Amino acid sequence: MNMRLATWFLVIAAMIAGAGPVAAKDKAKPAPSPLVAAIDRCRQVTDSAQRLACYDAAASALVQATNSGAVAVVDQSEIRKARHSLFGFTLPRIPFFSGDETADEAQKQLDSTITSVKALNNGYFRIVIADNNAVWETTDSSISFDEPRVGQKITIIRGPMGSYFLRINGQLGVRGRRVG
Numbered sequence: 001m002n003m004r005l006a007t008w009f010l011v012i013a014a015m016i017a018g019a020g021p022v023a024a025k026d027k028a029k030p031a032p033s034p035l036v037a038a039i040d041r042c043r044q045v046t047d048s049a050q051r052l053a054c055y056d057a058a059a060s061a062l063v064q065a066t067n068s069g070a071v072a073v074v075d076q077s078e079i080r081k082a083r084h085s086l087f088g089f090t091l092p093r094i095p096f097f098s099g100d101e102t103a104d105e106a107q108k109q110l111d112s113t114i115t116s117v118k119a120l121n122n123g124y125f126r127i128v129i130a131d132n133n134a135v136w137e138t139t140d141s142s143i144s145f146d147e148p149r150v151g152q153k154i155t156i157i158r159g160p161m162g163s164y165f166l167r168i169n170g171q172l173g174v175r176g177r178r179v180g
């Protein structure tokens with residue numbers, strides 16, 4: 001593929017990613033990147049040669065920013081993966097997640113497998129799960145709670161007011177929190 005065609009594909013991808021889905025009327029839409037705004041301004045140039053020169057300059061700036069790491073173009077599936085990997089953490093409202101239409105559909109539970117267990121003081125446990133190597137700790141102890149073991153299934157359920165319940169091998173859940 002030649003360089004000019006690759007540049008056009010990148011420009012189109014950046015425009016699609018920058019535009020994102022139409023936000024609901026009650027949500028504030030984040031300001032577009034100046035690099036995407038420059039590409040948008042090129043669309044309004046009527047002279048073909050000037051418009052092409054404008055696109056070339058804007059695309060070059062976008063490619064340079066992407067190559068340097070100053071800009072990253074992500075799609076909705078990458079946003080969903082990031083949100084999934086952060087299950088259990090309280091996330092601030094940041095523009096990175098604003099393009100995801102499922103932002104209000106909070107994940108209610110996570111099913112995984114225990115990969116590591118460490119006993120802590122007073123009957124508490126630190127548990128590492130297979131899903132993103134997330135680290136959870138129990139925050140209450142229960143006399144009816146059997147010690148977790150590597151290889152057991154774990155279901156982490158979102159509770160009220162930011163709490164989480166860890167259900168291991170179908171046992172009654174114990175409260176827990178994500179620590180890593």
